[in-house]
Amino acid sequence: MKSGNLHHHAPAHPGRRYTLLIVLGLLAVGSFLFALTTGSVAIDWQHLWQAVNGEADGSQHQLILELRLSRTINAFTCGGLLALAGALLQVLLRNPLADPYILGVSGGASVGALGAILLGLGGLWITGSAFFGAILSILLVFVLAHEHKGSWTPTRLLLTGVVIAAGWGALISFILVISPDTHLRGMLFWLMGDLSQTNTSITGVIVLLAGLLLSLPMARDLNVMVRGDLRASALGIPLNTLRMQIYVISALLTATAVTFAGNIGFVGLIIPHFMRLLGAHDHRILLPACVLMGGSLVIVADTLARTLLAPQQLPVGIVTAIIGVPVFLYLLQKNSTR
């Protein structure tokens, strides 16, 4: 291979470094526009333009646009939170099969939320107890996974998380079985992911931004960490501190996502893989790429979820899987035959 050719492909070449992020940024903008203009009441570009310019005419269109905007922001935030958490947890557990729910965070949140629904509580109570359940699960795994010397290994953390998650799973089934039929539908929607709440979750946006800003400074450390604990230590990575930071950040990201949108499967597992298949191996690119792609996927999925069988709304988790599974399998096939 000619050396000139090598330089052209160099990953850290300033011109090429951000190409993927720019493309994904445009994709995110595109999915926002798609979500805002699509629905039972079609909104044309003219109305959208007027709204963007602040020329509000107080019409029905204006109202619908506001509702759609906050729902779209929630969808993006949720997808970004899950994909970022997934990317971080895959490094922490050094397991490409890890997803944000693997450590039982969503199980804890689900038990909290379903418990609140069972008791007939609504709105803020569901959110509050879901968050409480998530935090409880985080603390449980955190304390139980510690070894005598105060450090933990990925395997032990993974096993503890999986067992705690299984415990929550049993509790979820128990609540579903003893619940009256009137509550079941709401519970199932919550379990499969539901973005139909109307208020923009400012907390979600803040947590997503904070999570990204806190994880970007450690992104190059993650590049070293995926190559094994010993190698990372030998290259100067403070392993225990870094593990702790990743655990806390990814757990809070997941807890926030689950709390305001229920369980949206698939995003946290597949988006980081998808980005790696596209060549984003470097976590300095991978982490923001996951946020943009995860957000875009959930926006599109949620738009389809509310329009495909309108007026019937589908849980968004079903749609993320229906879109994601074939796309991912296709990429995997293409990649392995290359």
Added chain:
Amino acid sequence: MNLLELRNLSISIGTKTVCEDLSLKIGAGQCWGILGQNGIGKTTLLQTLAGLRPPDHGEILLKGAPLLQLHTRMIAREIGVLFQDNRELFPSTVLESALIGRHPYLKRWQWENQEDIDKALRTLQTMELDGMAHRDVSTLSGGEHQRLQIATLLIQNPNLSLLDEPINHLDLRHQIQALKTLTQHLCQPDRALVMVLHDVNLAARFCDHVLLVCGEGIINQGRTDEILTLENLDNLYGYPLRQLETGGRAVFIPE
């Protein structure tokens, strides 16, 4: 000057003693070979020297400063380690993997610059990996992967290199080339090299000092020509060897 100094070092794994009260000076310009049976504790000893594992007793000094009190990042600029288990679980190109060697030198927000990349490409060329820079590491053969690890260490360019079986998976020609490259780059007047080897003859050829890990805490160390004797090697491996002379060099072969 001593790069690394061990004072009364004791290391054990469970009930097994690797070394007891070991004192050792690794001076600049020296190339050490560590020999011993499987599972005797060579890797543990090497990891202790790298500061990755605290010893039971004793002190390790890096250029006169207590090793375990130094900042890990500072240690990484002085000491480079090549491990036996190098499997990569996540996708990465050969070049990306090699550039990991630059990590200890870069500031938090700093990216590898064109100079780093050019240097990495040249090092890959030295290890006969040019043309593979953009291949995924999972497509490499065992030997190619081992050469990538050596290239990464050359890019890290440490003053003290600790290598655990650096010629694993390499064919005969690449074994010699790798050892020549390693000793040439990493064993200069201000540097030192320590490597675990299983080939007595390669140790005799490339190392000026050897350390025999004999088990039960017994260590035999010194200049290669004094230590690598038929009697010592018989004891070390618990198997009889024969010594031949060829081209002015002593060669050991198993009976």
